[in-house]
Amino acid sequence: MPNDAAIAQVICPFFHRFTKSGKEIVCEGFAKNMEAGTLFPDHCALEVWTGKLCNTFQYGACPVAKAAERLH
Numbered sequence: 001m002p003n004d005a006a007i008a009q010v011i012c013p014f015f016h017r018f019t020k021s022g023k024e025i026v027c028e029g030f031a032k033n034m035e036a037g038t039l040f041p042d043h044c045a046l047e048v049w050t051g052k053l054c055n056t057f058q059y060g061a062c063p064v065a066k067a068a069e070r071l072h
Contacts, residue, residue, distance in 0.1 A: 010050065012059035014068040022046065025054065028068040036064050 007018065014028040016035055022043040029036040040046040053062045060066065 006050070009055045011057060012054045012062070012065055014059070014065045015054055018046075025050065027064045028071075030067045030071075032071065036067075038064060 016026045018025060023046055024037050024039045026035050026037050053059050
């Protein structure tokens with residue numbers, strides 16, 4: 001499971017939390033009062049994704065962030 005330091009690195013405003021499995025990111029969903037989970041095959045894949053998108057100002061390239069942004 002990602003620790004508090006991993007959470008502190010997240011820049012994306014649509015990020016909600018990591019799950020206990022360490023393989024899933026939960027973000028703002030595609031409708032009001034909804035959340036969307038993205039499940040990765042392993043923790044390594046999650047770290048690559050967050051390192052490229054969630055933890056950078058490139059988060060807008062994420063399909064979940066793009067959808068959530070349309071709601072605002």
